[in-house]
Amino acid sequence: MRVITGDECGLLKESIPELSRRSTDPDAPATPYNSMPDVTKDGVCRIDPKEKQTRERGVVDLAWRNDAECEQFSFAALRKNGSVELWKAAAESRNKHANYVLEQTSKNIFQQERPNPLGLGVFCNHNRICAGDSLGNVVILKNDSDLLEEVQTYNAYKGSKRGETLSYTPGQALNAQLATAIAFDTSHGRVAVGGRERETCLIDIHTGVQVFKTKNLPPDPQTLLQQPVWPTAIQFLHNDMNTMAVGTAYKQVRLYDVRESSKIRRPTQTTPEDLLEYRVTSLCQVSDYELVVADGAGYIYCLDLRRLGRDLKAAANKDMGRYVGPAGSVRQLKKHPTLPRLAAVGLDRMLRIYDTKKRRQLDCIYLKQRINCVLVHGDDTWDVNDATVDVVDPDDLDIDQDDVVQEYVDSDEEGSHGDDSNEDADSVSSDDSEGNDEEAVDGSHEDGGESVEDNDVEFPSSHQRDSNSQSESSDNEDTESHSSETSSEESKDNSEAEEDDEDVIVVKAPKRRRRQ
Amino acid sequence: MVKKKPHSSLRGKKPVNAAKSAKKTPVSRNPSHITNRLKRSEMYGKYLQQKRQEKKQSRIQRVKEAEALGDDKNGIKKAVPRTLDNTREVEPTMVLQDPEVAADEAEDEFARYFHSETPPKVLVTTRPRPSQRLFFFIADLQRLIPKLHFYPRKSFSLKEICQFAANREFTHVMVLSENAKHCNGMTISHIGAGGEMLGPTAYFKVSNVVTSQNIPNHGASTNHIPELNLHGFGTRLGHRVGRLLGSLFPHDAEFQGRQVVTFHNQRDYLFVRHHRYVFEEKKNIKKAPPKGTTPEASQDEQQPLGIKDRVKARLQELGPRFTLKLRWIQSGTFDTQFGEYEWMHKRKEMDTTRRRFHL
Numbered sequence: 001m002r003v004i005t006g007d008e009c010g011l012l013k014e015s016i017p018e019l020s021r022r023s024t025d026p027d028a029p030a031t032p033y034n035s036m037p038d039v040t041k042d043g044v045c046r047i048d049p050k051e052k053q054t055r056e057r058g059v060v061d062l063a064w065r066n067d068a069e070c071e072q073f074s075f076a077a078l079r080k081n082g083s084v085e086l087w088k089a090a091a092e093s094r095n096k097h098a099n100y101v102l103e104q105t106s107k108n109i110f111q112q113e114r115p116n117p118l119g120l121g122v123f124c125n126h127n128r129i130c131a132g133d134s135l136g137n138v139v140i141l142k143n144d145s146d147l148l149e150e151v152q153t154y155n156a157y158k159g160s161k162r163g164e165t166l167s168y169t170p171g172q173a174l175n176a177q178l179a180t181a182i183a184f185d186t187s188h189g190r191v192a193v194g195g196r197e198r199e200t201c202l203i204d205i206h207t208g209v210q211v212f213k214t215k216n217l218p219p220d221p222q223t224l225l226q227q228p229v230w231p232t233a234i235q236f237l238h239n240d241m242n243t244m245a246v247g248t249a250y251k252q253v254r255l256y257d258v259r260e261s262s263k264i265r266r267p268t269q270t271t272p273e274d275l276l277e278y279r280v281t282s283l284c285q286v287s288d289y290e291l292v293v294a295d296g297a298g299y300i301y302c303l304d305l306r307r308l309g310r311d312l313k314a315a316a317n318k319d320m321g322r323y324v325g326p327a328g329s330v331r332q333l334k335k336h337p338t339l340p341r342l343a344a345v346g347l348d349r350m351l352r353i354y355d356t357k358k359r360r361q362l363d364c365i366y367l368k369q370r371i372n373c374v375l376v377h378g379d380d381t382w383d384v385n386d387a388t389v390d391v392v393d394p395d396d397l398d399i400d401q402d403d404v405v406q407e408y409v410d411s412d413e414e415g416s417h418g419d420d421s422n423e424d425a426d427s428v429s430s431d432d433s434e435g436n437d438e439e440a441v442d443g444s445h446e447d448g449g450e451s452v453e454d455n456d457v458e459f460p461s462s463h464q465r466d467s468n469s470q471s472e473s474s475d476n477e478d479t480e481s482h483s484s485e486t487s488s489e490e491s492k493d494n495s496e497a498e499e500d501d502e503d504v505i506v507v508k509a510p511k512r513r514r515r516q
Numbered sequence: 517m518v519k520k521k522p523h524s525s526l527r528g529k530k531p532v533n534a535a536k537s538a539k540k541t542p543v544s545r546n547p548s549h550i551t552n553r554l555k556r557s558e559m560y561g562k563y564l565q566q567k568r569q570e571k572k573q574s575r576i577q578r579v580k581e582a583e584a585l586g587d588d589k590n591g592i593k594k595a596v597p598r599t600l601d602n603t604r605e606v607e608p609t610m611v612l613q614d615p616e617v618a619a620d621e622a623e624d625e626f627a628r629y630f631h632s633e634t635p636p637k638v639l640v641t642t643r644p645r646p647s648q649r650l651f652f653f654i655a656d657l658q659r660l661i662p663k664l665h666f667y668p669r670k671s672f673s674l675k676e677i678c679q680f681a682a683n684r685e686f687t688h689v690m691v692l693s694e695n696a697k698h699c700n701g702m703t704i705s706h707i708g709a710g711g712e713m714l715g716p717t718a719y720f721k722v723s724n725v726v727t728s729q730n731i732p733n734h735g736a737s738t739n740h741i742p743e744l745n746l747h748g749f750g751t752r753l754g755h756r757v758g759r760l761l762g763s764l765f766p767h768d769a770e771f772q773g774r775q776v777v778t779f780h781n782q783r784d785y786l787f788v789r790h791h792r793y794v795f796e797e798k799k800n801i802k803k804a805p806p807k808g809t810t811p812e813a814s815q816d817e818q819q820p821l822g823i824k825d826r827v828k829a830r831l832q833e834l835g836p837r838f839t840l841k842l843r844w845i846q847s848g849t850f851d852t853q854f855g856e857y858e859w860m861h862k863r864k865e866m867d868t869t870r871r872r873f874h875l
Contacts, residue, residue, distance in 0.1 A: 009616075009619070009620050009623070011616070053616065053619045053620070054623060055623050230854070249853075249854045278857070279853075279854045279855070279856065281856060296854075296855060296856040296857055297857045297860050298857065298860060298862075324865055325865075327859050327860060327861075327862070327866065328845075328856075328857050328858045328859045328860065329847070329856035329857050329858065347847060347856065347857070347858045347859075348858070348859060349609065349752060366608045366609055368614065368616050368617055368620070368752070369616070369620055370858070408549075410550075
């Protein structure tokens with residue numbers, strides 16, 4: 001898997017997690033579920049080693065220029081000084097690491113001196129590249145490989161009121177937050193822009209007309225206060241981009257129906273109030289009904305879309321899964337086009353790759369700067385064979401195979417008894433406890449050792465007979481239990497197993513039932 | 517009476533007295549696996565005894581070796597004890613002469629202060645209605661940090677205070693919080709000159725505050741700008757915190773004042789100390805040789821001492837003494853509601869082992 005990241009110092013880096021994984025021997029036991037992978041620095045390579053590292057050229061957003069099926073990978077990068085760069089994968093880039101060539105770069109596409117760019121999107125069908133800044137200006141460029149012409153500039157908010165001029169006054173925080181979130185609806189050619197105390201509105205890229213504007217939830221019935229809005233993350237969901245998810249700084253995620261024919265402008269679903277604790281910074285849809293939400297403190301939650309209702313005051317359903325890992329705010333989440341993998345990137349300078357089915361962290365790569373954006377390659381030349389296989393969870397394995405139980409050694413017998421374990425079953429030493437020592441409860445065999453009674457309640461005593469006959473045939477195995485020895489002798493003597501109720505019951509240990 | 521025949525299962529076996537043939541085997545592992553309490557305690561006693569024996573043996577061995585080597589001091593291997601600092605988990609974010617990191621730091625919000633381009637100006641305030649003891653601490657802080665200005669909190673919100681500070685061209689805002697008359701928290705926010713580089717906000721837990729009055733043999737600090745000593749900041753996060761603390765001070769130190777402020781990081785705790793140093797030279801005094809020794813022997817002892825033996829530095833503690841521990845860093849100014857955290861300490865996830873430190 002290949003991941004491209006852009007950080008706030010202007011560096012573009014490509015990471016290949018497979019290169020950074022330290023090789024583990026196949027005999028090593030499977031790592032426990034809650035162990036974090038080691039953080040590594042390898043497998044990272046700079047795409048633009050000759051470029052200077054300055055904060056002015058900090059990368060704000062990255063976007064793929066072609067569809068996923070296309071062979072030639074190329075992407076566009078938007079920098080803090082407003083310039084847009086187009087990068088193309090060099091010819092034999094599949095096997096080389098970070099082999100990209102800068103195709104085109106433009107100067108500041110925004111009209112302002114010091115723009116505050118927000119996001120970048122590419123509309124493959126319409127052949128356009130679109131970038132937005134924090135004043136609500138949306139600039140459309142042509143997506144040709146040779147030219148980066150500006151086609152049009154719209155302002156997302158001007159459509160609503162006439163004669164309103166939006167300008168940026170330094171020092172005034174509010175003015176810099178006119179637009180704080182942007183998203184691109186690639187199938188319909190629309191751009192969604194939202195800002196502080198400004199509702200999200202969708203504008204059409206060809207005409208610049210405001211197509212849709214969301215409406216807030218009705219005011220709180222008790223206090224009659226309007227619900228504050230401040231969209232900080234917008235994402236169009238997969239189902240033909242008909243639903244738009246908006247994450248707000250007021251710790252909510254709302255879903256809107258944005259079909260052209262839709263008349264409902266209020267949110268169709270919203271998360272309850274207490275669910276999230278910090279401002280929402282990014283969203284990503286992982287499967288048909290799962291939406292991953294990341295907030296400003298590094299908490300990544302997985303929301304089930306089927307469970308969200310319309311009620312803000314509903315009881316918070318806290319049984320969501322969490323992706324554990326980041327120590328700081330997560331700036332972007334991206335899902336791999338085909339594999340169930342999620343890449344999370346943030347202010348704690350780490351790139352983390354998760355498996356979405358088990359929410360388990362697979363890789364953690366240290367990239368030295370604070371990272372703003374991430375892109376996941378669909379290319380699979382570096383994929384290991386087991387990338388398509390689900391992550392094996394040690395909880396699912398047969399517990400008998402994994403457990404290594406130490407042989408119980410009684411203190412008196414330490415050192416002097418070790419020879420007994422391989423003796424014949426016939427030679428029983430006088431001590432009862434010694435007999436217990438001989439059971440090497442190895443777990444690797446299905447014949448159970450000294451099994452605790454509660455585990456095998458369901459097995460009738462008829463099983464005993466079966467194991468007895470088995471034990472007779474396999475006399476010299478280490479794993480024979482004490483009572484199998486006695487019972488084998490007793491069966492030789494043709495006596496019934498009277499003491500078996502007190503003695504340990506010998507049964508074939510079943511596959512342990514998975515605790516559900 | 518008929519002698520009872522031994523059971524048929526015992527056919528062919530002779531009784532064995534296990535106690536006679538029991539060898540004293542060394543208890544090699546910690547007997548915590550034994551469930552029987554009496555037995556376990558007995559074996560644990562044997563285990564400890566054995567350990568002490570082994571230790572004694574190794575000590576005797578070491579003494580023998582030292583004697584055998586005689587005066588050759590190079591041969592003796594000094595045993596280095598294993599400490600948490602020695603066995604610290606390798607942190608990948610440690611900064612090790614990285615040009616990328618250096619370029620990043622040359623450009624960050626604090627570079628201006630380290631290059632003395634902008635003089636820092638710090639505003640300190642408290643929570644509303646502070647207790648009297650906090651004022652002593654603030655007075656000490658004023659001697660610690662040059663250019664510290666105190667403003668009473670009244671009932672303004674922190675955002676308003678930041679706005680006022682920006683209007684009056686302050687560069688840093690420090691807020692002390694307290695509980696039960698003890699200062700327990702410090703928030704340092706960098707507001708920078710102008711709204712461009714709105715720096716990070718860090719919140720520290722403050723503990724073990726000792727005001728200068730309570731320090732034995734303390735000295736009185738003067739107006740001289742102290743030197744700065746930032747020690748022990750290794751990782752990227754550590755660098756960030758260190759630079760934030762270092763930006764509070766002007767960087768053109770007046771060496772005449774001989775004062776130094778130290779921020780020493782050890783195991784994620786920052787120890788803040790304020791000292792005055794003085795160098796003292798030992799004079800080569802000729803002592804009268806003791807009776808009985810020859811004059812030649814006494815002359816050998818009076819070789820000129822090297823610099824290290826001659827000049828000694830003494831420290832006198834000034835000012836407050838306190839400990840800080842980082843809780844979180846937010847990018848941007850105070851914004852607990854809508855802020856984005858650069859780093860937040862999540863105890864259950866981050867403190868997985870005792871050997872893991874973040875700064």
